[in-house]
Amino acid sequence: MAWFRRKQNPQAPTPNEQRTVKTEGLFAKCDGCGQSLFIKELEDNLHVCPKCNHHNRISAVDRLHLIFDDEAWVEWDANLASNDPLNFFDKKSYAERLQAMQESTGLLDALITGEGQVGGYPTIICSIELAFVGGSIGSVVGEKISRAIERALDKRAALLIFSASGGMRMQEGVMSLMQMAKISAGLARLDEQGLPFISVLTDPTTGGVTASFAMLGDLNIAEPGAQIGFAGPRVIEQTIRQKLPEGFQRSEFLLEHGMLDAVVERKDLKKFIISALDFMLKKP
């Protein structure tokens, strides 16, 4: 009853309009439970919902901040860009799409490579930006990861790849498909040289990314609740004509089926990686 009365006689000293202005930018909605949360609170919690533990998606560059010692690194190959080899055109031209993506993300393509230290170990991190054409892999991303592998070989550094991708980039045709083979061939060399490669799968990792480097780590780990798979759920549903089971293609499902080595919460990720590197490498 009291609540009802209060609504009839608003106590707020400022009109509604002004209140809206004041709260703008303070709240964000959790993608998991839909709760409104203080952005500050969410940020302090690494964009993991304090209510439901949903790991909200974060940008490629935030991943580097999260893992590198002192949040410091040197970026490599930031100047590589697609030259639209197929001159691809659907409803819109690929060139236009690229330009729009470059403007909105501030990146030339869907991957950032950084070199720095993790737990004191020399490490190269490649991080895929999902916001750039769905984190899809074309020639540029393929080349950047290949160069990162070569740099790791050269400097005897560890390699970490954060995946968040819809798969290969259709607009670059079979050339993008071949990036799967190109990157995997590079990883064979890293493997032969006894250098560590840790693959971190985040929401979502599907298609040709899962079917190449994301599954080729010495360790393949994932954040909780991430969608991970080869074929998209819709494609599967319509091929087999049944509903998919609850939790299908989530990290926990893959863990249960033996396809992941561990599911690691974002707050524990750096610690996990350092203990893995402690095992894999000589103390720096």
Add this chain to the structure above:
Amino acid sequence: MAEKKMQLDPRDNDSMTDIRRRILESEEANLTLDTHTPSVWERVKLARHKDRPYTLDYVESLFTEFVEIHGDRRFGDDHAMIAGFAKFHDQPCVIIGHQKGRTTKQRQFRNFGQAKPEGYRKALRLMKFAEKFNRPIFTFIDTQGAYPGIDAEERGQAEAIAYNLREMARLRVPVIVTVIGEGGSGGALAIGVGDKILMLENSFYSVISPEGCASILWRDASFAEQAAQALKLTAQDLLAFGLIDKIVPEPKGGAHTDEGKMAEILDAALQEALQEISRLSDAERVERRYQKFRAMGEFEERHTQGVAGK
């Protein structure tokens, strides 16, 4: 009435079912191509043609003493993937290939040429077998793509393909890949990392099926023909991009019009490819294979700053 029925079962009306129906239809398409060079779309239909020679047809016409080897020693035997050893002009070799079926029953038995993880694992097992005994490997690509299903996902379709890509890159024996029909994305590439990559004149190789591409980018699978154009998926396109080594010509009207002639032409091409790579040392061959894939892709270098760390 028909319209009403479709509404009752919305699944019959959705885009994916539409894609499967369209692909099946294109396998049954009637083509008369004696008088002109086929268009991109005609090539897609030729590549899928139900009378086109499949892997086992070439096994019969090009090889002798074929012994089929089954199973991945993990889970099962995948009938969409053929593996075994045979002789190619008296030389022992391993053969790997996707296998489609022609009749409804065969199609189901072969799962429409769509392999599951056990198929890719069987393929790699036989490739390692070839490596141990120092024999060359011939692979034949002809698939819509790897099978998208719950069981395939549970058993690690992605991991199986990924592992093949990495291991094929470092096989010490010669690997000759031929795309004989459909080169459907990751499911094709999973047996496609080799020293020589050949494509039959009317085959195609693509990152996604034209129908799948159209349903995503045009939001309508009926734009498959436009998508096929845009994807640049023909043997001629791939040769121009430097992604394959050779186009194997087909008899006029397509491989299915004269299977004997087709086998003769392919036989010569395979012999030539094998001779060429057999001359190299193992180390040279592996290095060249690496460099071959390393060079794939096109991009430009600009003058911009990246996102710098603090």
